[in-house]
Amino acid sequence: MNNLLIEDSVKTPAISFNGQSGKLELRGKSIPENSLEFYKPVFEWLDQYASAPAANTELAVRLEYFNTSSSKCLLDILRRLELIQSGGKSTVKVLWHYEADDEDMMEAGEDYQALVNLPFEMVQD
Amino acid sequence: MENIFDDVQAKLTERNTVRKKFYSILVEALQNVFHHQNHLLAGQPRIAVYDKGDKYWLITGNSISNNDVDRLADRISKLNNLTHDQIRQLYVDSLASTELSEKGGAGLGLIEMARRSSNKLEYQFKPLENNVSYFCLKITINKTNE
Numbered sequence: 387m388n389n390l391l392i393e394d395s396v397k398t399p400a401i402s403f404n405g406q407s408g409k410l411e412l413r414g415k416s417i418p419e420n421s422l423e424f425y426k427p428v429f430e431w432l433d434q435y436a437s438a439p440a441a442n443t444e445l446a447v448r449l450e451y452f453n454t455s456s457s458k459c460l461l462d463i464l465r466r467l468e469l470i471q472s473g474g475k476s477t478v479k480v481l482w483h484y485e486a487d488d489e490d491m492m493e494a495g496e497d498y499q500a501l502v503n504l505p506f507e508m509v510q511d
Numbered sequence: 512m513e514n515i516f517d518d519v520q521a522k523l524t525e526r527n528t529v530r531k532k533f534y535s536i537l538v539e540a541l542q543n544v545f546h547h548q549n550h551l552l553a554g555q556p557r558i559a560v561y562d563k564g565d566k567y568w569l570i571t572g573n574s575i576s577n578n579d580v581d582r583l584a585d586r587i588s589k590l591n592n593l594t595h596d597q598i599r600q601l602y603v604d605s606l607a608s609t610e611l612s613e614k615g616g617a618g619l620g621l622i623e624m625a626r627r628s629s630n631k632l633e634y635q636f637k638p639l640e641n642n643v644s645y646f647c648l649k650i651t652i653n654k655t656n657e
Contacts, residue, residue: 417538419545422611451535453542454619458611487528490535490627497603 387438390431398424399449403431408440408476413448416456425459432466439476443467446481448511451491464502471504483509515541519560533567533652536627539620540571540650548573554645566630567652575646580636583646587632590625598626624650 387405394400399414418424445467452460464480471478482495492508499506519537541558548556554574561568575583590598602622609618625632630651637645 417542419542451531451538453535453538454623455542455611457606457619457623458609461606485527488531489528490532493599497599497606501603501607 387434390428392427401428403428403435405435406440408443410443410445411448412446415450416452416460418453418455421453421455421459425456425462428459429462429466432463432470436466436470436473439470439473441476443470443476443478444481445479446483447495448483449491452494457494461498461501464498464504468502468504478504480504480506481509482506483511485511515558529652529654532627533569536569536624536650536652539624540569540648543620544571544573547575549576553639553641553643565654567654569650569652570647572645572647574639574643575636577638577642577644580644580646584634584636586621587634587648590621591631593625595626595629598622602626628652 389405390401390403392398392401394414397415397417399412399416401412403410416424445463447460467478467480470476480498482498484491484495492510495506495508499508516534516537519533537560544556544558554572556574557570557572559568559570561570590601593601602619605619605622621632628650630653633649633651635647637647639645
């Protein structure tokens with residue numbers, strides 16, 4: 387299936403989702419007022435990807451910060467990955483990146499780890 | 512709104528993590544004003560940042576219907592009585608159970624600001640006319656990470 391490539395903007399992150407390799411990346415800042423508008427195509431792509439995922443799916447989250455509106459969409463992305471994992475066609479992993487002394491971002495990763503049933507790797511940059 | 516973010520960011524000289532913390536709170540505070548300010552009601556939305564030596568004060572103001580005052584005051588005073596860990600748990604529980612509003616709000620802004628700030632949120636309601644009040648919120652952000 388086609389890759390999903392969205393350039394970053396002042397308020398939204400770069401999205402690079404590769405359907406062949408299963409490598410998915412969110413990078414930058416996510417602070418749109420209405421995150422649903424921005425993340426809708428991301429959800430749609432994931433729903434399509436779920437029907438024929440790569441053998442390994444790896445989501446790298448490289449966000450400087452995200453607003454609470456985005457936090458909900460992030461959870462929805464992770465829930466979709468949970469479904470992909472339980473579908474049995476792909477092993478899924480999340481790489482949660484955070485800067486060395488950014489405790490807030492590290493905590494955020496731990497929060498998501500507690501909420502979803504996916505292997506998380508916390509990566510200090 | 513972007514200009515405000517850039518202006519503020521240019522003026523902050525603290526280390527990266529305090530800047531990020533400030534920025535996150537600023538985003539939530541502004542987006543709350545954006546989501547909740549009712550343009551038909553009296554009272555212009557406002558934002559001010561004060562450098563207070565070892566901390567910053569971020570103050571926002573927006574009009575609010577009197578019907579919403581008690582509920583909001585209640586939410587804030589409950590937050591002020593929680594420990595950091597309790598606020599964090601409240602955030603996680605709310606995140607898991609909430610749906611986005613049609614304007615894109617997650618109902619988590621206050622919790623997130625309380626969590627990031629590590630200081631009590633201060634607030635005030637000033638009655639205006641026509642069943643409307645002006646809501647001022649002050650968030651205190653420490654310049655050293657603790």
